[in-house]
Amino acid sequence: MANTSATLDKKTLLWMYETMVVIRKFEESSKREADAGKLRGMHSSIGQEAVPTGISAHLRDDDYALGTHRSHHHCIAKGVDLNEMMAELLGKATGTNKGKGGTMHIADINKGMLGANGVVGSNIPVAVGAALSAKVKGNDSVSVVYFGDGAANQGSLHEAMNLASIWKLPVIFVCENNRYAESTPFEYSVAGESVAKRAEGYAMPGVEADGQSVLEMWEVGKEAIRRARAGEGPTLIEAMTYRYHGHFGADDPLNYRTQEEEDYYEARDCVEQLKNHILDTGKATEEELASLDEKAGVSVSAATKFADESPFPLPEELTTDVYVNV
Amino acid sequence: MKPDVLKKQAWKSQGPPSDKTRKLTFIQAVNEAIRQAMREDPTVIVMGEDIAGAPGREEQGFIDAWGGPTRLTKGLIQEFGPERIRDTPISEAGFVGAGVGAAATGLRPLVDLMYAGFFGVCADQITNNAAKMHYMFGGKVNVPLTIMTNIGAGANSAAQHSETIYSVFAHYPGLKCVVPSDPYTAKGLFISAIRDNDPVIIFNHKLLMGMRAGPEVPEEPYEVPIGKANVVQEGADVTLTGVGYTTQICIEAAAELSQQGYSAEVVDLLTVSPMDEETVLESVKKTRRIVIVDEDYPRCSFASDVSALVAEQAFDYLDAPPCRVTPPHTLVPYSLALEPLFIPTVERVVAAATEVLQ
Ligand SMILES: Cc1ncc(C[n+]2csc(CCOP(=O)(O)OP(=O)(O)O)c2C)c(N)n1
Ligand SMILES: [Mg+2]
Numbered sequence: 001m002a003n004t005s006a007t008l009d010k011k012t013l014l015w016m017y018e019t020m021v022v023i024r025k026f027e028e029s030s031k032r033e034a035d036a037g038k039l040r041g042m043h044s045s046i047g048q049e050a051v052p053t054g055i056s057a058h059l060r061d062d063d064y065a066l067g068t069h070r071s072h073h074h075c076i077a078k079g080v081d082l083n084e085m086m087a088e089l090l091g092k093a094t095g096t097n098k099g100k101g102g103t104m105h106i107a108d109i110n111k112g113m114l115g116a117n118g119v120v121g122s123n124i125p126v127a128v129g130a131a132l133s134a135k136v137k138g139n140d141s142v143s144v145v146y147f148g149d150g151a152a153n154q155g156s157l158h159e160a161m162n163l164a165s166i167w168k169l170p171v172i173f174v175c176e177n178n179r180y181a182e183s184t185p186f187e188y189s190v191a192g193e194s195v196a197k198r199a200e201g202y203a204m205p206g207v208e209a210d211g212q213s214v215l216e217m218w219e220v221g222k223e224a225i226r227r228a229r230a231g232e233g234p235t236l237i238e239a240m241t242y243r244y245h246g247h248f249g250a251d252d253p254l255n256y257r258t259q260e261e262e263d264y265y266e267a268r269d270c271v272e273q274l275k276n277h278i279l280d281t282g283k284a285t286e287e288e289l290a291s292l293d294e295k296a297g298v299s300v301s302a303a304t305k306f307a308d309e310s311p312f313p314l315p316e317e318l319t320t321d322v323y324v325n326v
Numbered sequence: 327m328k329p330d331v332l333k334k335q336a337w338k339s340q341g342p343p344s345d346k347t348r349k350l351t352f353i354q355a356v357n358e359a360i361r362q363a364m365r366e367d368p369t370v371i372v373m374g375e376d377i378a379g380a381p382g383r384e385e386q387g388f389i390d391a392w393g394g395p396t397r398l399t400k401g402l403i404q405e406f407g408p409e410r411i412r413d414t415p416i417s418e419a420g421f422v423g424a425g426v427g428a429a430a431t432g433l434r435p436l437v438d439l440m441y442a443g444f445f446g447v448c449a450d451q452i453t454n455n456a457a458k459m460h461y462m463f464g465g466k467v468n469v470p471l472t473i474m475t476n477i478g479a480g481a482n483s484a485a486q487h488s489e490t491i492y493s494v495f496a497h498y499p500g501l502k503c504v505v506p507s508d509p510y511t512a513k514g515l516f517i518s519a520i521r522d523n524d525p526v527i528i529f530n531h532k533l534l535m536g537m538r539a540g541p542e543v544p545e546e547p548y549e550v551p552i553g554k555a556n557v558v559q560e561g562a563d564v565t566l567t568g569v570g571y572t573t574q575i576c577i578e579a580a581a582e583l584s585q586q587g588y589s590a591e592v593v594d595l596l597t598v599s600p601m602d603e604e605t606v607l608e609s610v611k612k613t614r615r616i617v618i619v620d621e622d623y624p625r626c627s628f629a630s631d632v633s634a635l636v637a638e639q640a641f642d643y644l645d646a647p648p649c650r651v652t653p654p655h656t657l658v659p660y661s662l663a664l665e666p667l668f669i670p671t672v673e674r675v676v677a678a679a680t681e682v683l684q
Contacts, residue, residue: 039662040482091482091661102484102660118486119444120416153415154447181416183379183391189415256380256391312663319656 005215010283012057016214017278018292019056020049020271023073025300026082030072030089030103033304034249038090041249042103045073050270051176051239052077054217055144058225064112064130064143066123069104070176070243071116074146080108082299086307094310098317112141120181121147121154124173128160131169131228142170142228150181152195161236165202170228172221173236176211178243183256196238204234211239212268215277350543352534355509356398356474359516360436362547364406367434370520373412373421374438378403381413395440396476396535418448422473426455426525429471434520439475442529443489456525457500471525474516477505478531478571478621479658479669488658488665490621492529492569493628496599502526502552503598507573508540511596514550522552529598531571531621539574553597555605561591564615564679567606567632569595572619572670579619579675588683598628603635610636614645615682619670624652646682651675 027046034042052065056077059065067074075085080096088095089103096108107115114130117123127145134141151157152175164171175195179186187193199206205227209220217239224235242265246253253262278284350358364370377399379391393400403411414421418439425437439445445452452473459469479488492503502524506512512530519526550556558573559580568576573594580590593609595602610616616636620629633648653668 091663097660099661099664100484100659102482104486105484105660118484119447121447150416153417153420155417155419156447182376182395184376184381184413184415185383188382188413256383256388258386313659313661315664315667317661318659318664318667319654322656 005219008215008218012218013274013278013283014288014292016053016057016218017271017274017289018296019053019077020214020274021293021296022082022300023049023053023076024271025296026076026085026303027072029300029304030086033086033089039103042072042089043070043248044243044245045070047244047265047270048176048178048211048241049073050214050217050274051174051211051241052146054214055172055174055221055225057218058221059112059142059144061110061112062139062141064114064127064141066114066127066130066143066145067116068120068123068147068151069116069118070148071106071146072103075106075108075113075116078113079111080106080113082303083306084108086303087310090307090310091312092307092310093313093317094306098321099313100317100321121151121156123147124151124154124156124160125163128164128169128171131164131171132167134170135167140170140229142172142225144172144174146174146176148181149175149177149179149186149190149195150184151175152198153189161199161202161204161234164234165204168231168233170231171234172224172228173234175236175238176241177238178241180243180247180253180257182247182251185256194238196236199236204236206236206238208238208240211241212265212270212273214270214274348542348545349538350509352506352509352512352530352537353397355513355543356516356530357400357402358543359513359547360399360520361402361405363517363520364402364410366547369432370434370436371410371412371428372399372402372436372438373414373425374399375414375416375440377438378408378411378413381408384408394438396530396532398474399438418444419451422448423451423455425471425473426451426459426469429469429525430459430467434470434472436472436474436520439473441487441489442475442477442491443486445475445491445494452495452501453498457498460524461500468523469525470523472519472522472528473525474528474530476532477529478533479665480533482660482662482665484660485657490529490531491623492527492598493622493626495527496628497626500525501599503529504552504596505529505531505570505598506534507568507570507594507596508534508537509543510541511550511556511594513543514548515552515596517547518549518552521549526552529570533571534574537574550596553600553602555596555602556594557605557609558592558594561589561613563588563590563613564617564683565591565593565606565609565613566675566679567593567595567616567618569598569620569628572621575670575672575675576619578672579679582672582676583679586680588679590679595632601631601635603639606632606635607640610640611643614643617649617651617675617678617682619651619675621653621670624650624655627652649678649682651678
């Protein structure tokens with residue numbers, strides 16, 4: 001019988017659990033590094049772990065993922081090396097981008113991570129291009145682009161969705177609707193209060209999903225990626241999620257949202273939900289999960305140590321990589 | 327999916343900045359300029375992302391949650407309301423374009439483009455509409471639009487958020503580009519820009535935001551003229567020109583040079599377009615040497631333009647070739663180990679000046 005989220009096998013469930021825990025611990029550690037002044041702030045993805053995890057469960061290294069300013073979770077779910085990621089955050093020579101890109105620009109083409117991007121909405125057409133490349137080359141790679149509810153108001157989304165649809169490209173547009181763009185509430189900025197509904201105008205499926213449920217993300221991701229691989233064209237997924245922290249560094253979210261709202265979402269925490277599901281269905285024991293927690297902690301600590309001990313780039317790196325050939 | 331948990335909450339904002347000593351910070355000076363410009367002219371409106379913050383939540387007690395990405399517009403919504411202080415979605419092509427249209431039809435919009443590097447999203451509106459409408463329409467339509475945007479490296483924000491790209495805009499006839507260097511020039515240039523009948527882009531350097539240096543800031547509205555450079559300090563041996571943040575670098579470099587026995591004249595260029603050729607030429611004819619300090623990319627840049635001006639029009643006066651201190655032709659690196667190598671520093675300016683003084 002085919003896997004549905006209700007009958008997911010243990011291996012997938014534990015991979016998703018471990019991935020989400022790694023993301024959370026990575027973000028906790030990177031926040032500590034930022035607080036210590038080793039990088040000047042970052043956009044935490046805590047709260048949103050389930051979105052790329054459920055999607056990435058269906059992805060291969062030769063599929064593409066593209067992200068935003070808030071992309072550590074996208075990168076980890078896509079399999080980017082933790083050591084190199086943390087080193088990149090600290091601007092070290094051993095980082096994914098040799099210290100040149102930093103927290104908003106992590107890229108690892110070998111893992112199909114085609115880059116986080118600090119310009120809101122900027123990556124959406126690039127994802128269409130990666131999908132075009134797969135189609136022209138005749139392989140069945142797919143391209144996933146994550147963007148926020150705020151980014152949904154950029155013109156680039158319109159052009160990219162239309163292009164992907166008329167050319168039936170293997171793109172999965174994943175809107176992480178965490179309800180805010182900086183301090184701007186989603187209900188103010190998005191007309192009609194739905195990103196998913198916009199898909200209709202581009203003749204593609206538009207699905208709203210509970211982004212706090214990794215099982216639901218797994219389910220909608222499965223169908224969207226199947227469609228894309230089969231040459232049936234793009235899908236838009238609107239994952240309803242929440243960022244637990246402020247937008248960036250010192251931002252205090254209680255200036256624009258209530259404690260009650262924060263509590264509401266934290267009570268539906270994605271990691272806790274999956275943990276309960278695994279235990280309730282007897283797929284694994286408390287001890288097994290605890291050992292995964294510990295393993296995640298060990299690898300994040302190792303990454304932080306690796307980053308701390310790595311050398312900074314040499315001064316001549318300032319002017320290398322501007323061109324391929326000069 | 328949507329919880330009804332948005333409840334009334336006490337207003338948390340600190341309110342508008344104020345400081346009796348009139349040694350205002352850059353942020354306070356700009357804030358005051360915008361406030362005064364809005365008071366004197368009801369057609370002035372402000373648009374941008376999170377310029378007030380928490381839009382639509384006034385009734386729940388949330389107002390002015392951000393007050394702008396760098397708090398330049400803090401406290402304005404309480405005085406002018408959401409009709410004139412407009413939070414926008416992240417749609418730069420949309421709201422910068424709307425700024426052009428509103429300007430062409432009787433408003434004086436001030437639009438916030440968070441970082442200059444984001445101009446690409448709305449470049450068409452700036453370069454094809456704002457810059458060209460007055461000319462193409464035979465001078466019959468004015469576009470009194472002001473755009474404010476952040477520039478500058480030094481905040482560990484990598485290549486997309488750290489550019490100092492006024493030269494891109496100065497390249498376009500029809501756009502005026504100004505770069506304040508301290509709180510005093512910031513307030514005066516904001517007032518001038520908003521009152522000006524042409525599109526003006528104001529470039530605010532990130533590293534100046536918290537600064538309190540420079541002349542005291544008068545309480546009343548005043549203009550710092552667009553198109554005029556300012557001789558910050560007179561000198562006899564070498565001219566140092568700065569733009570925005572690099573003016574501060576030049577002032578510090580001049581102090582070091584004076585300890586070495588050299589008298590440096592510091593010219594704060596202030597307007598990148600239209601360029602004040604006269605002040606630069608006058609200064610260099612006196613000092614016979616020039617060091618041009620600029621954080622923008624060096625190719626086809628304002629610094630090259632100043633250098634060309636001096637070489638072409640003051641050649642006979644020069645005792646040394648014009649010298650530019652700029653970043654190398656590269657992008658802004660993220661790493662805290664590399665970023666300081668990008669930005670022109672006091673040491674590099676002093677070294678360059680010492681060289682031309684030999
Ligand atoms: C073109 C552009 N405009 C503005 C910004 C500044 N900015 C950075 S993140 C952000 C909010 C993004 O909101 P959303 O897309 O919902 O993503 P989230 O931060 O919630 O993950 C803004 C306005 C930017 N980086 N790029
Ligand atoms: Mg958001």
